[in-house]
Each structure stands twice: as structure tokens, then as C-alpha cells.
Amino acid sequence: MINFQYARASDVADAVRQIAAAPGAKFIAGGTNLIDLMRKDVMRPERLIDISRLPLKTVEDTAEGGLRIGALVPNSDLAYHPLIAQRYPLLGSAILAGASQQLRNMASTGGNLLQRTRCAYFYDTVTPCNKREPGSGCSAIAGHNRMHAILGTSEACIATHPSDMCVALAALDAKVRVAGPSGERAIAFADFHRLPGDTPQRDTNLAPDELIVAIELPARGFAANYSYLKIRDRLSYAFALVSVAAALDLSGGRIREARLALGGVAHKPWRDRAAEAALQGQEPGPASFGRAADVLLHAAKGFAHNSFKIDLARRAIVRTLTQAANATPQSQSDKRIR
Numbered sequence: 250m251i252n253f254q255y256a257r258a259s260d261v262a263d264a265v266r267q268i269a270a271a272p273g274a275k276f277i278a279g280g281t282n283l284i285d286l287m288r289k290d291v292m293r294p295e296r297l298i299d300i301s302r303l304p305l306k307t308v309e310d311t312a313e314g315g316l317r318i319g320a321l322v323p324n325s326d327l328a329y330h331p332l333i334a335q336r337y338p339l340l341g342s343a344i345l346a347g348a349s350q351q352l353r354n355m356a357s358t359g360g361n362l363l364q365r366t367r368c369a370y371f372y373d374t375v376t377p378c379n380k381r382e383p384g385s386g387c388s389a390i391a392g393h394n395r396m397h398a399i400l401g402t403s404e405a406c407i408a409t410h411p412s413d414m415c416v417a418l419a420a421l422d423a424k425v426r427v428a429g430p431s432g433e434r435a436i437a438f439a440d441f442h443r444l445p446g447d448t449p450q451r452d453t454n455l456a457p458d459e460l461i462v463a464i465e466l467p468a469r470g471f472a473a474n475y476s477y478l479k480i481r482d483r484l485s486y487a488f489a490l491v492s493v494a495a496a497l498d499l500s501g502g503r504i505r506e507a508r509l510a511l512g513g514v515a516h517k518p519w520r521d522r523a524a525e526a527a528l529q530g531q532e533p534g535p536a537s538f539g540r541a542a543d544v545l546l547h548a549a550k551g552f553a554h555n556s557f558k559i560d561l562a563r564r565a566i567v568r569t570l571t572q573a574a575n576a577t578p579q580s581q582s583d584k585r586i587r
């Protein structure tokens with residue numbers, strides 16, 4: 250049996266105070282990832298600080314015309330929230346592509362950002378894994394690496410970040426608002442998650458004593474031309490082999506602005522500004538979409554079992570951009586790709 254202490258936080262300041270005072274502690278929100286990791290003995294927090302009753306469950310307009318989403322808004326509530334459906338349907342679609350209805354009811358917005366990789370070796374405590382036990386080695390590099398990364402890998406780790414929601418948040422230029430002992434700060438979404446480098450044990454740039462309090466979305470939601478496409482082994486309840494969030498601003502038959510982010514291919518949601526720039530000013534269509542995919546994937550590198558992801562990603566990018574340009578976004582209730 251694993252012993253741990255349990256405490257409830259009464260407000261944000263109390264949560265930050267408690268975590269700063271107990272370095273071996275972890276916040277718990279919906280518990281859908283942390284409890285699994287504890288059950289499998291992958292993580293052993295000495296103390297759980299329950300934040301699930303903190304007043305961080307609202308979705309509000311910001312003065313800049315965007316939205317502020319509380320860190321404890323459940324994934325289901327967020328996906329179906331009328332302001333998300335109207336103004337940021339890309340985000341709602343990506344959330345509904347993930348997990349199951351029951352899990353989305355429990356899972357929180359903040360917890361989704363901090364869910365850990367699904368690399369099987371990370372969960373298997375008898376195999377070496379640099380993320381679980383720094384310096385022990387990476388079993389995936391010469392092992393079964395079909396689900397693993399093709400971009401931004403290192404010699405220490407080739408894991409992927411499993412979130413769907415985060416791929417849309419990357420494309421939408423979100424900000425993560427966090428509270429710590431010295432106050433609140435905002436982290437640009439692109440800087441929140443990390444590449445593995447030689448410290449794969451660190452998934453994000455959040456400090457251990459910081460609490461995510463909200464996600465902020467800018468005013469532009471690309472509600473007219475967007476799509477989230479998730480390619481997986483079965484149509485539901487599976488993590489992405491490759492996923493694509495695409496959003497376009499079209500004017501006069503040309504692309505005024507493009508957003509393109511991928512999931513299932515890297516240690517973080519992979520947004521590529523060069524690929525987006527390659528689309529700017531172009532006519533939407535297979536030729537420009539294929540060129541953008543080539544830019545995005547030029548440095549992709551496969552391993553023994555996942556090289557198929559490079560071609561899969563290329564075709565998924567072209568398909569998702571086509572859906573976005575035609576204003577026929579991928580349905581998340583009928584997930585068949587047509």
C-alpha cells in the first residue's frame with residue numbers, strides 16, 4: 250500500500266501556500282491521470298492537495314474580447330459551452346475527440362495540460378525510462394515505438410504528449426495563467442510544454458509550486474474555417490497516432506492567415522510557424538497544403554515502428570486543411586473520415 254497525506258485547499262492562495270510548504274506534494278483535480286499513475290506506482294506523491302472545490306469553474310469574457318477559462322472547468326462543460334461552440338469550435342471539437350464522455354466529465358482544463366505521456370515503458374516500472382527515472386535509459390528508442398514521436402525527439406526520450414485539447418489551444422495562441430508564491434504570471438502556450446532534450450522528466454515550464462488558474466484565449470477564434478482531425482487505431486477511446494488542428498482566415502480566394510498544430514507527433518503540441526507562413530497569401534488547395542505539410546515535416550525522423558507517421562501526418566495535414574477551407578470540419582460524433 251502507498252501511504253500519502255490528503256488535504257483540501259480552501260482558496261488559491263492556500264493551495265499555493267500548501268504546495269510551497271510540501272515539495273513532495275501534488276495537486277489533484279479530476280484525478281483521471283494522477284490516480285492511475287499512483288495505482289501503477291509511477292508517481293508517489295507524499296501529499297495530495299485537493300483543488301477540486303476551488304472557485305475556478307467559470308468561463309468569462311476578457312476585456313480584450315477573448316475568453317478566460319477557469320482551470321477547473323470540466324472538459325465536457327468546456328466542449329459544450331455556448332461561447333466555445335460559437336467562437337472557438339476548434340477547441341470544442343478537439344476536446345470531444347479525446348477520452349470518453351465519463352472521463353471528460355471528471356477531467357479538468359488544468360489537468361488536461363498536465364496529463365503525462367502514454368508511453369507504455371513510462372507506465373511499466375520494471376523497464377528503464379528517463380522520464381520516470383532520470384538516467385536509467387529510454388526503452389522506447391530500440392523498443393516498441395509505434396506510438397512515439399517523429400519531431401523534436403532527443404537521445405533521452407521520444408515520447409509524445411497525449412492531449413487533444415492542447416493541440417487546439419496551441420493553434421489558437423492560448424495563454425496559461427498560473428499562480429505561485431510570488432504572484433500570478435502568464436505563459437504563452439508555445440512555451441508551456443517542453444521538448445525532452447536531456448531532461449525528459451520535465452514535461453512543462455510550470456514550477457513545482459505553481460497552480461494553473463486559467464487558460465486565456467485571444468479574441469480570434471477562427472470559427473468559420475477550422476477542423477480537428479484525429480487519426481487513431483479505433484474510432485473512439487484511443488490516443489492519437491497523429492492529430493491536426495487547422496484554422497484558416499480566408500479572403501478573396503486566398504489565405505490571409507493560417508494556424509496549424511499537430512498532436513501525437515512530439516513531446517509537446519507541435520505548432521510550426523514556418524508552415525503557417527508558407528500558407529499565407531496562397532490559394533487554398535492541395536498544392537499549397539502539400540507544400541505546407543512538407544515544410545512542417547522536413548525534419549521528421551521515424552524509428553523502427555513509427556516511420557509510417559510521417560506520410561500519415563502529411564496526408565492528415567492536407568485533409569484537415571481541406572476540411573477547414575471548405576468549412577466542413579471533421580465531425581466528432583460521426584468520427585469517420587470522408
Ligand SMILES: Cc1cc2nc3c(=O)[nH]c(=O)nc-3n(C[C@H](O)[C@H](O)[C@H](O)COP(=O)(O)OP(=O)(O)OC[C@H]3O[C@@H](n4cnc5c(N)ncnc54)[C@H](O)[C@@H]3O)c2cc1C
Nearest residue numbers: 278279280281282283347348357359360361363412413461
Ligand atoms: C482511459 C483514458 C483515456 C484518455 N483519452 C484521452 C484522449 O484521447 N485525449 C486526451 O486529450 N486525453 C485523454 N485522456 C486524459 C484525460 O484527458 C486527462 O487524464 C485529464 O484531462 C486530466 O485531468 P484531471 O483533472 O483528471 O487531472 P488530474 O489527474 O487530477 O491531474 C493531472 C496532473 O495535473 C496536475 N494538476 C491538475 N490540475 C492542476 C492545476 N490547476 N494546477 C497545477 N497542477 C494541476 C496534477 O497534480 C497531476 O500531476 C484519457 C484518460 C484516460 C484515463
Ligand code: SF4
Nearest residue numbers: 368378387406407408
Ligand atoms: S520515450 Fe520517454 S517516456 Fe518512453 S521510455 Fe523513453 S524516456 Fe521513457
